[in-house]
Amino acid sequence: MVSRIVVAGGGIAGLSTALLLARQGYAVDLVERDGPPPEDLGSIQEWQRPGAPQVRHPHMFLGLFRHLLHTRLPDVHVDLIAHGVDEVDMTAPPGIEAPAGARVLASFGSRRATVEWVLHGALRKQTGVRLHHGLSVREVVADQGRVRGVRVDGAVIESDVVVDATGRRSPLVGAFTKEVEESPCGTVYHSRFYRLSDGVPKPPTFLVPVVFAGGAGFGGGLYAHDDRTFAVVFARLPEDETLGRLRRTDAFEAAANAVAQFGPWLRPGACEPIGDVVPMAGLTNSWRELSPETPAGYLPLGDVLCTTDPILGRGASFALAGAAQLSDLMARHPTDLEAVAAGLRAFVESDIRPWYEDGVHDDVERTRSWRATVDGLPEPPAGLPPAVLAALAGQQDHRLWEQAQLRANLMAAPDSLDTPEVRERLDAVLATGWEPPVLSPGPSYAELTDALAAHGG
Template identity: 80%
Template sequence: MVSRITVAGGGIAGLSAALLLARQGYEVDLVERDGPPPDDLDDIQTWRRPGAPQVRHPHMFLGLFRRLLRTRLPDVHADLLAHGVEEVDMTAPPGVEAPAGATRLAGFGSRRATVEWALHRAVRGEAGVRVHHGLSVREVVCEEGRVRGVRVDGTTIEADAVVDATGRRSPLVGAFAGPAEESPCGNVYHSRFYRLLDGVPQPPLFLSPIVFAGGAGFGGGLYAHDNRTFAVVFARLPEDDVLGRLREVGAFEAATRAVAQFEPWLRPGNAEPIGTVVPMAGLTNTWRELSPEAPVGYLPIGDVLCTTDPILGRGASFALAGAVRLADLMARDGADLETVGAGLRAYAHDDVRPWYDDAVRDDAERTRNWRATVDGPPESDGAEPDTELPLVVLAALAGLQDQRLWELAQLRANLLTLPDSLDTPEVRERLDAVVSSGWQPPVLSPGPSYSELTDALAAHTG
């Protein structure tokens, strides 16, 4: 009989799993290396999370995350809305009334720390969860091929199962999986957080909580977050030393001034920075398969098994989705941990792996195009950078003319259908009909060219 479960890792995956399992009656020990969040949300920017560097970068919580949070952890969803998180309705294009019967779609932008703050509040109120901050799970204790507990900084916590939610650098999974399959994301991020000043109305957004999310030779975006906060991020090639100057505060600010879409947010008197420029490098898409020798009761979820490029905004959704799937399996098959483990592996293979493959393809194509812009096309083929819009983007834009295309594109973009869901006769026929009417895709918030951005950095001599 399974009664005690240890959850290793207190990010979105671990906190959600601890809540869901405790609410099914399990005794849960949650072990987290970082300290607890502040009691007051106003102090959240001071929360140090060395174990989760992604917290210091912008986040967008897609439709899959919002749907699962609202249906499976409705108290956390309500707490976020009560504390300054605002949802973005994506049921129909901006300014268009959704037709009767349209699938309700919404997401939200928020600081990652705010979401984890709300999850921690729920965990603290859950009698079945014991939280151990400042400790790390070092090893899974096994006996005769089954989990018996974990070693935590010199002591042992007995457990019938261990949920590994320690992330991409899990200290546990290496003993139970082969080498990770990896593909470089091909970019480095530089981010900074700001807050709109009192009395300044929020400027308009475009289709989602993002303003300008593209470029030739680089990427960039402004993400609207909770409580009048927002973040600006630039992405560049790892070898691009010219844009490497974005790590400097002055150069970063010069780059923001080169993007016209940022001006309503960052003009003097409108906002103030609430942090410095933070880089994020060494990014890879990763995939792990558990070996047949993995012990019964070792249950990895989230980034432990799969990570994708953070710029795609998928990690938080799959963290929560993995916790939900685990909870469902435990509710159905909790007496048989072999069946639970097999169910998790099937979920990862069928529902998550396709998004890993999709991210690898997208990153490879974007990297090729960025390099063709920065260095010029390779001499071997003389190809120009590919300017054809991805199918999901084209369908979303054509959805301004055809609500069904809009809905299908948003379901795919929000992880509510699989990557190949737009490759159907219906979508092709609808796209052909829109294009044959003389419609042309609108320009998506054009930003500065690569040379304009580098000129802005060159003009900054501080």
Template identity: 35%
Template sequence: MKVIAVGGSVTGLAAAAALADAGHEVLVLEREAAAPPSTLDEAADGWARPTVPQAAHSHAFGSRGTNLLRDRLPDVYEDLLGAGTGRVNLADSPPPMLGDFAREPADDDLNMLTVRRSVFEWVLRARALSRPGVSVRTGATVRGLVTGEGRVTGVRLADGTELSADLVLDTSGRKTDAPKWLATAGLPVPEQTSESCRITYYTRYYRRLTPAPPGPLNRGFGAGGLWDSYTAVLFLGDGDTFSISLGVLPDDKEMKSLREEEAFTAAIRATPLLAGWVAPGNSEPISPVYAMGGLDNSSRLADPAGDLPVGFYGLGDAVCTTNPAYGRGVSLALAHVFELVDLLAAHPTVDRAQAARFAGASKGLLAPWLGESIANDRGRAGLWAATVAGERPQMPPPGIVTFGTAVAASTKDAQVWRRVAQVMMSLVSPAELYANDEITERVGRALAGGPPPQLPGASRADLVAAVRGATAGQQAA
């Protein structure tokens, strides 16, 4: 089958590699005209991706995606390890409060890779384009779809060129123009829903200068926590690199200066859990501070029983986006890619039945994570908004498991910790955490004596004071 993938970032490259391995021919259309770095070192030092706004920020490569790479794209997995990517199993670093932690067979799946996004994408691109069935065309902007006999048969580029294919994939990410393409072609457009994540991120990259980690690693792949008005998470990268991302409410005026290096550093130093990592002599910054806002939990998932375009499928962020704080983007994109690969093997005819099957598989895969992200973001944003306003946060009803209560209980109950980890790593459905009678009982029992001690973060007053002090010092200078 001849396939066109519109978008040459992680989802498009992974789709190209996986489909080529299944015997298909794939042309990747990349809007960006600039040539990618020619070496891994150049990519690692900062690969500018203006068409991929999230590329400059921290990434978690969770268990579902890591295991798929290992099992179904093993050459990519091995090359990532050769590029300095670290391997982590979360069960090797359970909360110390759990005491004698006994591993279970399911823990073997709690794998993660620690690597910068730029290194990950460069390795994936090199391996994808090494396949005989994959080619790429850069500087190619799609302006519309070509149709015939009631189905999509190709794409139309900005210069008027028409390219034909048996199947067109939208791998262009959260900024996709697919609704416009479909509407112009007279094809059904899936209903779009969107709700703000109510968070803005600030990220900076560092190189560790010490032989051992200069601070605790309470998350296996890094360190961090969520406090009453912000979140701060450190992500280990390839080699001796790491990144730190701070998240705050978009309308938190006191935190607007986090885009300035002095204020960003001050906020980290005010967070005891992470302060040691940026102490003089322990690390050096290797990037500016990057900011990213305007994030939504959104869906363009089609109704399997409704009217569907034939020969055109969206993958990953092009059809569903969730708050990147949960680190599921790459894992879910890879899972979505292999849903398509397996569907094409079982149902190779491009027709209405195939479209319905893929729409059903897409909804089954992605909708639960969208719902969880929306619920968690509402709770977290409500907590932060109340704190910023000097009000008392509203507590969840008794007997209801939320992400916050589950995480708190996970420091006292190994089975709750395991289930939280499995859900965070996209290995089991969110319902297995939030709507499971045994887990609900365990959470209630673990928290009956009160919540556990909170991770060492900054109070709202301390955080504001630190950021104001850094800003004032900069203005004085």
């Protein structure tokens, strides 16, 4: 019988796992190396999270995350809305009424720190949870093939289960790893946060809480977040030192002001910066598998097992999905930790692995395309990706819209659009004479680099 559970790591995976398990009646110790969040959400930008550098970059929480939050942690969902998170309803295209019985789909943009702040608030009210901040988990203590606890700074916390939610640099998983796959994401990100000025209406986004820009030689976007905040991000090739100047504040601002779609948000007097330009580099897609000698009761989640390019916004959804799956498995097998571990492995293989492979493929293709642009090589037009074409054609056929949104929001498999039905419906829409609208991707690579040069970047 499981008497106590240690959850190592206080990010979304760890916080949601601790909350779900405590609500099932388990005694939970949450161990987190970083300090606690501030009492006041207004001070969240100053929360230091060296153990989670992704907190300092924009986030979009996809439909899977929102669905799980709404169904599994509804009080957290309500609290996020109360603290300034605006959802985007994707049940039907903008301006079109959803048919009766349509599946509700929604996503939202928010600062990652705000989501964690609300989860922390729920945990502080939850009985059965002990929070340990400022401690680093050093190793799993095991005996005769079973977990007995974790070793932290100068002490051992005894437990029957260790949930490893310490992220892609987990100090624990190496002892139990059988093999690792790894490939570079091929991107470096530069981000900056802003807040809309008082009285300035929130400008519109398109379909999701993001305004996209770029796509030939670089990427970028403006992410609408909670409490009238937003973030601008640019993505570049690691070797592209021309755009490497985006690390400088003046160059970053020149680039952001060169994107016409960002104008309603960044025009003079509309906003003020609430942070510096922050880089994120050294990113990889990674996949880990555990050895047969892994002790019963060691249960890794989220980025410990799989990481994908953060610009795709998938990590938070996978973290919450893993927490929900673990909660269900512990309810079904409260005395059989081998069955819990087997169930988690099956879930990761069936539900996460296809998205990992999809992300690796997308990164390889994007890197190839960007390098051709940066090197000045001709490249044939790629056309709209099938998911984008299906979403646009979905304004004529709700079934196409629904299928495209389910895939985009991780609620259908990566190959779910590759079916005879989808192809037939697309052909039927195109046969009416409909053509997809021209999407303005923002400045070209040459226009962006010219803007940097003109402003001394």
